[in-house]
Amino acid sequence: xxxxxxxLISAVLLNNYVLSRFLGIxxxxxxxxxxxSAFGMSxxxxxxxxxxxxxxxxxxxxxxxxxxxxxLQTIAFIxxxxxxxQFIEIALKKYIPxxxxxxxxxxxxxxxxxxxLGVTIxxxxxxxxFAESMVNAVGSGLGFMLAMVLFSGxxxxxxxxxxxPKAYQGIPITLTAAAxxxxxxxxxxxxxxxxxx
Amino acid sequence: MANSTKxxxxxxxxxxxxxIKENPVLVLILGxxxxxxxxxxxxxxLGMGLAATVVLICSNIVISLLKKVIPDTVRIPCYIVVxxxxxxxxxxxxxxxxxxxxxxLGVFLPLIVVNCIILGRAEMFANKNDVISSALDxxxxxxxxxxxxxxxxxxxxxxxxGTWMSGASWIGIQNGINLHWENPIIVFLLAPGGFMVFGAxxxxxxxxxxxxxxxxxxxxxxxxPSAAACKAAQxxxxxx
Numbered sequence: 001x002x003x004x005x006x007x008l009i010s011a012v013l014l015n016n017y018v019l020s021r022f023l024g025i026x027x028x029x030x031x032x033x034x035x036x037s038a039f040g041m042s043x044x045x046x047x048x049x050x051x052x053x054x055x056x057x058x059x060x061x062x063x064x065x066x067x068x069x070x071x072l073q074t075i076a077f078i079x080x081x082x083x084x085x086q087f088i089e090i091a092l093k094k095y096i097p098x099x100x101x102x103x104x105x106x107x108x109x110x111x112x113x114x115x116x117l118g119v120t121i122x123x124x125x126x127x128x129x130f131a132e133s134m135v136n137a138v139g140s141g142l143g144f145m146l147a148m149v150l151f152s153g154x155x156x157x158x159x160x161x162x163x164x165p166k167a168y169q170g171i172p173i174t175l176t177a178a179a180x181x182x183x184x185x186x187x188x189x190x191x192x193x194x195x196x197x
Numbered sequence: 198m199a200n201s202t203k204x205x206x207x208x209x210x211x212x213x214x215x216x217i218k219e220n221p222v223l224v225l226i227l228g229x230x231x232x233x234x235x236x237x238x239x240x241x242x243l244g245m246g247l248a249a250t251v252v253l254i255c256s257n258i259v260i261s262l263l264k265k266v267i268p269d270t271v272r273i274p275c276y277i278v279v280x281x282x283x284x285x286x287x288x289x290x291x292x293x294x295x296x297x298x299x300x301x302l303g304v305f306l307p308l309i310v311v312n313c314i315i316l317g318r319a320e321m322f323a324n325k326n327d328v329i330s331s332a333l334d335x336x337x338x339x340x341x342x343x344x345x346x347x348x349x350x351x352x353x354x355x356x357x358x359g360t361w362m363s364g365a366s367w368i369g370i371q372n373g374i375n376l377h378w379e380n381p382i383i384v385f386l387l388a389p390g391g392f393m394v395f396g397a398x399x400x401x402x403x404x405x406x407x408x409x410x411x412x413x414x415x416x417x418x419x420x421x422p423s424a425a426a427c428k429a430a431q432x433x434x435x436x437x
Contacts, residue, residue: 079281
């Protein structure tokens with residue numbers, strides 16, 4: 001249990017996907033203007049991350065590696081994720097229309113999201129087993145959600161400000177606000193050591 | 198003949214377009230993940246830029262050649278396969294000839310596949326233009342990407358580590374420059390420094406061009422291949 005808790009806490013707080021690993025910056029900056037769209041996007045990302053890990057880990061371990069095809073990792077994973085996202089969209093539309101109405105609009109954006117491909121590759125780089133990979137995937141998704149939801153609040157305050165210098169308006173000030181959010185997440189460094197030793 | 202005289206300046210414009218006027222990183226704000234993640238050292242920025250440039254040129258050429266063969270409805274998956282193939286080739290090359298760069302870039306080397314600059318150029322340029330323009334567009338965009346990453350890496354390395362071009366033995370530079378700072382500002386090497394320097398560079402470009410270069414004031418989706426889906430989705434997202 002302890003190792004799962006360590007993986008979960010590091011994925012959410014310590015190695016936050018957005019604010020310390022820089023994966024999934026595009027949706028972080030693009031879809032964080034309003035709280036509800038930020039939340040919907042991150043639920044969809046968490047969902048796809050978990051399913052993508054559940055699909056890619058067995059395929060890599062039981063099909064690619066035994067056949068000496070591990071160099072096809074990049075191509076295989078991006079195709080699996082693209083197919084999976086399409087499949088999820090079709091399945092949700094048919095069987096759970098209410099969930100499709102909530103998440104469907106975000107799904108096409110996720111195919112080319114580096115956070116999803118990143119989590120599947122990092123799970124294998126870290127040498128996690130299947131259960132650990134799943135915990136890491138869900139934790140990374142929750143970390144993404146935490147960053148998105150917090151930042152949507154910060155952003156609405158920044159956007160309301162009228163005293164930003166002209167050259168800094170828009171994109172630069174948003175990035176600077178993200179820098180300050182990222183500083184606050186640095187406060188979590190050492191939390192894993194502190195809790196479990 | 199009239200065509201060829203007219204075409205020449207167009208090629209030059211296509212090439213320089215990506216370097217300054219539509220710099221993918223500093224003006225179009227695309228490919229932000231690798232921009233922020235690998236630029237802790239100037240040489241890593243340079244290496245990432247070169248790797249992405251090779252992929253960009255090759256995928257632009259192939260997609261431009263195949264533009265009549267690929268059915269419109271499944272074009273995005275086809276582009277992804279082409280790009281992923283070239284990324285795999287580049288991964289092998291980097292592992293063989295610059296192992297230090299391979300470990301510095303880590304997961305961001307395979308993640309070139311989902312770099313929106315490459316898929317964006319395939320969708321916006323290569324599937325509409327001839328092979329030579331597409332190759333030049335890829336080269337120009339690649340140089341623009343590399344320059345932006347190199348500038349950002351230089352700022353972060355000088356301020357955060359007090360060195361410049363260190364660890365560049367794979368291109369033949371042995372030690373780089375050491376400024377012997379007593380207390381370099383380490384935060385520039387960490388995650389917050391990345392956001393801060395990126396914001397400052399975009400603001401600088403904005404200031405120097407008096408806001409003319411930046412056509413869009415917000416993070417937009419027009420360069421992103423999912424733009425259509427995004428626009429349908431947005432009632433408060435990207436460009437709302």
